[in-house]
Amino acid sequence: MTTYVWGYLDEYAEEREDLLDAVDTVFRSGQLVWGPFLDSFEHDFARYHGAAHCVGVDNGTNAIVLALKALGIGPGDEVITVSNTAAPTVLAIDLVGAKPVFVDIDPETYLMDVTQVEAAITGRTRCLLPVHLYGQCVDMDPLLKLAADHDLVVLEDCAQSHGARYRGRIAGAMGDAGAFSFYPTKVLGAYGHAGATITSDAELDARMRRLRYYGMDEGRYYVMERGGQNSRLDQVHAEILRRKLTRLDAYIEARRAVAARYAEGLADTGLLLPRTVEHNEHSYYLYVVRHPERDRIIEAMKAYDVALNISYAWPVHTMTGFSDFGYGKGDLPHTEQAAEEIFSLPMFPSLKESRQAEIIDGLRKTMESL
Missing domain, CATH: 3.40.640.10 (Type I PLP-dependent aspartate aminotransferase-like (Major domain))
Structure with missing residues (x-):
């Protein structure tokens, strides 16, 4: 793989x-x-x-x-x-x-x-x-x-x-x-x-x-x-x-800047954007958004040369390898519903503003077409 x-x-x-x-x-x-x-x-x-x-x-x-x-x-x-x-x-x-x-x-x-x-x-x-x-x-x-x-x-x-x-x-x-x-x-x-x-x-x-x-x-x-x-x-x-x-704080600062641009550019698109709890300081390893038409959005964004990731599409309790733990579909409803709707946008410190603008533009057009 x-x-x-x-x-x-x-x-x-x-x-x-x-x-x-x-x-x-x-x-x-x-x-x-x-x-x-x-x-x-x-x-x-x-x-x-x-x-x-x-x-x-x-x-x-x-x-x-x-x-x-x-x-x-x-x-x-x-x-x-x-x-x-x-x-x-x-x-x-x-x-x-x-x-x-x-x-x-x-x-x-x-x-x-x-x-x-x-x-x-x-x-x-x-x-x-x-x-x-x-x-x-x-x-x-x-x-x-x-x-x-x-x-x-x-x-x-x-x-x-x-x-x-x-x-x-x-x-x-x-x-x-x-x-x-x-x-x-x-x-x-x-x-x-x-x-x-x-x-x-x-x-x-x-x-x-x-x-x-x-x-x-x-x-x-x-x-x-x-x-x-x-x-x-x-x-x-x-x-x-x-x-x-020694550069970790700079990496995090850059990630937060990327997150802020997404928040501004996607605020009115219908995507559910990440919520940072008031007392938390988010380091944005991933920028996870949510929408019921997730799979259609991911497919449409390929036209803009944007690959979107899902973290995680299969909750652990639904995986066959862990079936002996005694859990099944329906046991964790919020977990299972999220797994059907969440996906991650490109997030890394060196993401250029121009490229991020293209991603945001593609997402806006995709959301308008749904």
């Missing part, structure tokens, strides 16, 4: 000299797996989030898997999350042997409807896993209170929310841990697979470090605990990400 990354070539052209220098610097050091580049990235990424620790791993899925394992989540446990997410969120829960329990979404933000969580808590519930989707944070204060009241841990899925904030607090630093993906499409993207988990709990940090390295303490080879795996973040991607981290 080929994945086209919007804006990738523009970003590479602009940052090529620095990126190639990062690769050359690591290669010349002769330290490709462990070493100072990984240490520096982990330090800088933790500091950016106001967290005490960061554990770099090989991808975002394993960032969640290792965090769940380190939090003690396993067979027989239940983890409350949403079905409107990328499948790896739920796959990670399944991989540690726990059971995902789904609640529906808010139909305006497409985020976890926190008001439904308490009713989903059972004697087996151990973890709440909010997904900060599309670049906006879940309503965390009531969720954190529920966790405290019921003695639950909170793991934030921040794969799509680099730099997003909730009431001034940054995504990933509000729960017990926050898991990140640096897949190339992300707001902070690597040039391949990469991930990380942040926490301010020293014991949790130590457990994740062992688990990413076969269950061994670094430097104490072959003294290991069960459940470990090989999930280390390599030095090349660590150094690339460390350098790109």
Whole structure:
């Protein structure tokens, strides 16, 4: 399967000299797996989030898997999350042997409807896993209170929310841990697979470090605990990400400018545009709009050489691979209705105003023709 990354070539052209220098610097050091580049990235990424620790791993899925394992989540446990997410969120829960329990979404933000969580808590519930989707944070204060009241841990899925904030607090630093993906499409993207988990709990940090390295303490080879795996973040991607981290705020500012132009240009078209909750600061990983004639709009926009994406067309609870979780069509009505109507417009920092104007013009004409 080929994945086209919007804006990738523009970003590479602009940052090529620095990126190639990062690769050359690591290669010349002769330290490709462990070493100072990984240490520096982990330090800088933790500091950016106001967290005490960061554990770099090989991808975002394993960032969640290792965090769940380190939090003690396993067979027989239940983890409350949403079905409107990328499948790896739920796959990670399944991989540690726990059971995902789904609640529906808010139909305006497409985020976890926190008001439904308490009713989903059972004697087996151990973890709440909010997904900060599309670049906006879940309503965390009531969720954190529920966790405290019921003695639950909170793991934030921040794969799509680099730099997003909730009431001034940054995504990933509000729960017990926050898991990140640096897949190339992300707001902070690597040039391949990469991930990380942040926490301010020293014991949790130590457990994740062992688990990413076969269950061994670094430097104490072959003294290991069960459940470990090989999930280390390599030095090349660590150094690339460390350098790109210095530009993360600029990426977000550019994305917000793109979002503002869409909001102005599409305000009266009949498209339901993204709603940013008043206390949130959106980082716009995706610009998700909604309309009942979604499929006709996507097809019509091909005439303007605009490819539109759907995130996500198939809620996880309706996928055949997860049918044994006991959910079916109709169980999460807001999630299922949104999946039939949402689609994403091109969103990346280097999207030129002239090209965006063409996209907006094409959408306006398409909407007028419906």
